[in-house]
Amino acid sequence: MGTYLIKRVLQIFPLLFGITILVFLLINAVPGSPVSDLALNPGTRPEDVARIKQQLGLDQPLYKRYFTWVGNLLHGDLGKSMVTYRDVRSEIMGRLPNTLKLTTAAFLLALLFSVPIGIYSALKRNSIFDYVATVVSVAGVSIPSFWLALILILVFAVNLRWLPSGGTQNLGDGGLVDQLRHLILPAFALAIVELAGWTRYIRGQMLEVIRQDYIRTARSKGIAERVVIFRHAFRNALLPLLTLFGLSIPQFFSGALIIETIFSWPGIGRLTFDAAISRDYTMIMGTVLLSSIMVVLGNLFADIGYGLLDPRIKQS
Amino acid sequence: MDSRNTPSSGQPGDLAALAPSAATSPKTAMPEQTKSPGYAMRSWRRFRRNRLSLVCMVIFIVMVLFSYGAPLISKYVTKQGFGDQNLQATFAPAGKTISAVQIGGPNSGKTVTTKYLLGSDELGRDVLTRLAYGGRISLTVSFLTLAIALTIGLLIGAVSGFYGGWVDAILMRLVDTFISIPGLFVLILVSTTINNNKLITGTTFYRNNGWLILPFVIAVLSWTGISRLIRGEFLAIKERDYVDAARVLGSSDARIIVRHILPNVIPIIIVWATLAIPSLILTEAALSYLSFGVQIPTPSWGNMLTNSTQYFSRSPGLVVLPGLMIYITVMAVNLMGNGLRDALDPRLND
Numbered sequence: 001m002g003t004y005l006i007k008r009v010l011q012i013f014p015l016l017f018g019i020t021i022l023v024f025l026l027i028n029a030v031p032g033s034p035v036s037d038l039a040l041n042p043g044t045r046p047e048d049v050a051r052i053k054q055q056l057g058l059d060q061p062l063y064k065r066y067f068t069w070v071g072n073l074l075h076g077d078l079g080k081s082m083v084t085y086r087d088v089r090s091e092i093m094g095r096l097p098n099t100l101k102l103t104t105a106a107f108l109l110a111l112l113f114s115v116p117i118g119i120y121s122a123l124k125r126n127s128i129f130d131y132v133a134t135v136v137s138v139a140g141v142s143i144p145s146f147w148l149a150l151i152l153i154l155v156f157a158v159n160l161r162w163l164p165s166g167g168t169q170n171l172g173d174g175g176l177v178d179q180l181r182h183l184i185l186p187a188f189a190l191a192i193v194e195l196a197g198w199t200r201y202i203r204g205q206m207l208e209v210i211r212q213d214y215i216r217t218a219r220s221k222g223i224a225e226r227v228v229i230f231r232h233a234f235r236n237a238l239l240p241l242l243t244l245f246g247l248s249i250p251q252f253f254s255g256a257l258i259i260e261t262i263f264s265w266p267g268i269g270r271l272t273f274d275a276a277i278s279r280d281y282t283m284i285m286g287t288v289l290l291s292s293i294m295v296v297l298g299n300l301f302a303d304i305g306y307g308l309l310d311p312r313i314k315q316s
Numbered sequence: 317m318d319s320r321n322t323p324s325s326g327q328p329g330d331l332a333a334l335a336p337s338a339a340t341s342p343k344t345a346m347p348e349q350t351k352s353p354g355y356a357m358r359s360w361r362r363f364r365r366n367r368l369s370l371v372c373m374v375i376f377i378v379m380v381l382f383s384y385g386a387p388l389i390s391k392y393v394t395k396q397g398f399g400d401q402n403l404q405a406t407f408a409p410a411g412k413t414i415s416a417v418q419i420g421g422p423n424s425g426k427t428v429t430t431k432y433l434l435g436s437d438e439l440g441r442d443v444l445t446r447l448a449y450g451g452r453i454s455l456t457v458s459f460l461t462l463a464i465a466l467t468i469g470l471l472i473g474a475v476s477g478f479y480g481g482w483v484d485a486i487l488m489r490l491v492d493t494f495i496s497i498p499g500l501f502v503l504i505l506v507s508t509t510i511n512n513n514k515l516i517t518g519t520t521f522y523r524n525n526g527w528l529i530l531p532f533v534i535a536v537l538s539w540t541g542i543s544r545l546i547r548g549e550f551l552a553i554k555e556r557d558y559v560d561a562a563r564v565l566g567s568s569d570a571r572i573i574v575r576h577i578l579p580n581v582i583p584i585i586i587v588w589a590t591l592a593i594p595s596l597i598l599t600e601a602a603l604s605y606l607s608f609g610v611q612i613p614t615p616s617w618g619n620m621l622t623n624s625t626q627y628f629s630r631s632p633g634l635v636v637l638p639g640l641m642i643y644i645t646v647m648a649v650n651l652m653g654n655g656l657r658d659a660l661d662p663r664l665n666d
Binding site for chain 2: 014015018019022023026027138139141142143144146147150151153154158250251253254255257258261262272273276277279281284285287288291292295296299
């Protein structure tokens with residue numbers, strides 16, 4: 001386990017290095033710069049453009065800019081916003097808790113529904129419940145989540161007026177109930193696709209595991225069905241699920257970008273959207289980098305959890 | 317990403333043994349009736365048995381016909397172009413007929429009566445016409461993206477799996493890196509770079525066909541899944557005896573890849589491609605909705621939703637309809653893809 005852990009942790013460093021190169025190249029390798037827009041204004045003097053370029057470090061060659069950027073990254077400095085000149089790191093850190101709140105809520109929601117539904121449909125295979133669950137999960141996997149968000153707003157906020165249509169809390173309120181009320185719609189819209197996907201996956205996994213010999217052995221020993229299902233079957237079905245959860249993290253972040261934009265949720269996604277609209281390159285680089293790091297760490301934790309739960313990996 | 321779609325974990329023997337018969341049967345099967353049906357025929361029979369998939373295929377074909385028949389719909393059914401505005405007929409409910417005296421345009425001063433089958437939007441444009449044209453753009457973007465992603469993924473996966481070694485190591489680390497960045501973030505990033513680049517946006521081509529950039533942007537991160545799949549298959553197949561035999565006979569690497577390994581991978585490519593279309597349609601829609609994709613006034617299912625949110629209470633149909641088109645298409649292709657997977661990969665349905 002120890003070597004596995006160390007190996008796995010060491011793997012993320014080249015990956016993070018690769019991500020910095022990719023993020024930097026994707027945005028900076030294309031000719032032209034954010035400053036070239038300034039030149040469109042006839043009132044801008046060329047020396048002003050040159051001065052701003054120099055201030056933003058855009059007059060340096062590409063590789064130098066990359067090393068400056070990475071060097072600053074290692075000091076925890078993500079640079080300054082190209083639009084507001086504010087510190088990118090503090091902007092992001094201010095927004096991060098909101099995104100984590102939303103994604104965690106969506107994650108829990110997906111988990112809370114998909115696990116029992118998936119297990120139950122596998123156990124009652126070909127029952128009415130199974131058919132309904134299958135149809136609903138196929139419908140859920142295919143739904144455009146941003147459209148669902150709009151429909152949810154239309155129904156629950158515009159027509160029924162039960163829930164707020166956006167934001168994290170009402171002005172001057174901010175109690176727990178108020179915050180939860182604001183959380184329901186975006187969390188559900190963000191969760192639905194993963195919820196449906198996981199349900200199908202858990203059902204499939206359970207069906208597979210139930211067919212195994214050791215389940216038959218457990219049953220023939222006369223162990224209660226409930227114990228067979230949860231102690232013997234589900235524990236084994238859970239393992240690949242951990243990897244699936246890890247792989248879902250990028251989807252949650254991508255989803256958060258669009259859901260946060262729709263629900264005016266002040267998180268990383270909304271920040272990225274606003275930065276993209278205002279062409280704030282350093283800010284986008286910061287948010288993309290940060291969300292990628294979260295994904296890498298999430299996968300790392302999923303793998304470590306896998307190692308802890310699976311004795312076969314512990315031994316090797 | 318979806319481990320259920322990865323038949324690489326099983327033994328590729330059955331599939332490899334089946335596929336060549338598809339290539340040889342058309343020549344030999346014709347004169348004699350007793351010859352067993354080819355791989356394609358057997359797959360089709362298996363597919364046909366799945367009623368749901370069959371229905372979904374029909375729905376998808378109808379969607380494609382509706383979208384690519386946009387000019388016909390515009391000419392004969394709605395008699396409106398996708399950009400024709402009529403500010404005297406904004407927010408018409410579905411099925412309403414409106415007569416209005418035209419101001420300006422070729423029919424200036426005349427009374428023109430238009431029937432809005434699915435209503436009209438905030439500028440009095442016919443929704444049905446725009447849905448058809450929007451579908452054409454959305455589907456075309458998805459198909460083009462698929463073609464580009466398939467080309468990149470196939471090349472990288474084939475090279476990686478066939479040659480192995482440090483080439484494989486580097487290419488697969490590249491794939492890992494791409495997969496670690498949340499998709500929509502990259503898309504926004506790339507889209508911003510391209511759409512702000514004067515060298516690209518200044519061209520007349522961009523001004524007329526700006527949406528053609530989009531498939532390249534989306535393809536930048538859609539190739540990773542298929543390249544991993546192809547690599548896995550190539551790794552397994554290149555160890556087989558007939559590949560050795562081909563090499564002994566002096567075939568070049570390129571010939572072995574194209575003639576001997578690739579045909580065995582085609583079923584996997586077909587299944588992957590079908591199941592990739594829904595996510596590509598969704599990606600295009602999301603990106604266009606956020607206004608980083610297809611730019612107005614060119615309609616797409618995604619960007620038709622963008623403005624509609626401002627008119628929630630006035631005309632909910634504007635929100636519901638484009639989304640419903642996306643939803644139906646995506647669901648149909650998903651279910652069709654599931655049926656196709658079961659039909660093309662006999663290992664899965666025992």
